[in-house]
Amino acid sequence: TALGMVETMKHEGHTALVHTAAASNLGQMLLRICLQDGVPLVNIVRKPEQAALLRSLGATQVCDQSSPDFMAELTDALVATGATLAFDATGGGRLAGQILACMEAALNRKAKEYSRYGSTTHKQVYLYGGLDTSPTEFNRSFGMAWGMGGWLVFPYLQTLGPGATQALKARVAAELKTTFKSHYARQVSLAQALSLEMITAYGKRATGE
Numbered sequence: 001t002a003l004g005m006v007e008t009m010k011h012e013g014h015t016a017l018v019h020t021a022a023a024s025n026l027g028q029m030l031l032r033i034c035l036q037d038g039v040p041l042v043n044i045v046r047k048p049e050q051a052a053l054l055r056s057l058g059a060t061q062v063c064d065q066s067s068p069d070f071m072a073e074l075t076d077a078l079v080a081t082g083a084t085l086a087f088d089a090t091g092g093g094r095l096a097g098q099i100l101a102c103m104e105a106a107l108n109r110k111a112k113e114y115s116r117y118g119s120t121t122h123k124q125v126y127l128y129g130g131l132d133t134s135p136t137e138f139n140r141s142f143g144m145a146w147g148m149g150g151w152l153v154f155p156y157l158q159t160l161g162p163g164a165t166q167a168l169k170a171r172v173a174a175e176l177k178t179t180f181k182s183h184y185a186r187q188v189s190l191a192q193a194l195s196l197e198m199i200t201a202y203g204k205r206a207t208g209e
Helices: 002-011 025-037 048-056 070-081 095-109 153-160 162-174 196-203
Strands: 017-019 041-045 062-064 085-088 091-093 123-127 132-136 146-150
Touching: 002 017, 002 025, 002 085, 002 153, 002 162, 017 025, 025 041, 025 048, 041 048, 041 070, 048 062, 062 070, 070 095, 085 095, 091 095, 095 123, 095 132, 095 146, 153 162
Parallel strands: 017 041, 017 085, 041 062, 085 123, 091 132, 123 146
Antiparallel strands: none
16 A cells, blocks of 8 residues: 555656655555655654654654644645645545645745646545545635545556556565564454454554554
8 A cells, every 4th residue: 555655656747745644554654665765755643742753763744733833834844845645544524625725835835926726736635544434524725736536555556557566565575574564552363353342442543553
């Protein structure tokens, strides 16, 4: 999934990425890939301790949604990176629309002339998860050059073809204990997974747990 995000960025002509719920195992993998491959990455998290974790791993652009200046900080990060493609794990709520709005604001900072239709640079947010189960809400304050849609890794791999897909798999296999290493809070058997205690624990979908 993390490699597919970077490949999507390349194929669609973007030069940098935005990722939400970025302190997750997947987010940490994507951060390591971007550091290795020289891809600018804006990481969006929900808590200060998650921001600190990513910075300790080498992230330079981290935006905390709990900050009162989140929108301004995100816009600054987008100006610094030029990111016009985002992958949103939350799905619901206002975050996807906020990202598009900040992308538009970042592009307008560098605009040389005014346009009533907004920036002509295409801005794209892909929803690939549903951590927030509420409706996706947005105010269309980001011009006319934008898109919002769904993205899943397996349909994407089918568009890549077997050769390119195998190359991605080979990289995962070669870097399984480095770039793609994962941390687990605990091991749970299938029988334990049906207990109320365990359902309560994993039902939180909390980063790091």
